[in-house]
Amino acid sequence: MTTPKKVDILGEVLTGADAESFPGLAELSSLLVRPEMPAMPQDAAGPGKTPQRKRKVTHYLSWDISETLDRILPRVRELVPEKARKRVSKSRLVDSSLRLLLREFEEKGKESLLVRQYLHNNRDTHEP
Secondary structure, eight states: OOOOOOOOHHHHHHHTTTGGGSTTHHHHHHHHSOOOOOOOOGGGGOTTSOOOOOOOOOOOOOHHHHHHHHHHHHHHHHHSOGGGGGGOOHHHHHHHHHHHHHHHHHHHGGGSHHHHHHHHHTTTTOOO
16 A cells, blocks of 8 residues: 655745645735735825825724714814815814824823823823
């Protein structure tokens, strides 16, 4: 009786040896490798505006923050010029708020509102 030949499939996959001997390997590799995001065209933002890429992310908000966003959205729409009202959204409010908060953090560090608020809300867990 003949012993079947042992094949180191993992070794061959990792070293790239004989990639054609594994059907579907090219398709599997294309699923594992994330393609580069195409560069945003310079004119995508319109004349005189800086192009900004967006990415959909999911973060949880506390219930009270979510309700506050719902409550202030109509008020913000009333305060901005009529042409800008249709662009007011929760996403833009969160983006703008975070942009301001993070800019202030980068400037002030430990003295920033972000750190002070975090320490205030977590005073039982931080060390002096």
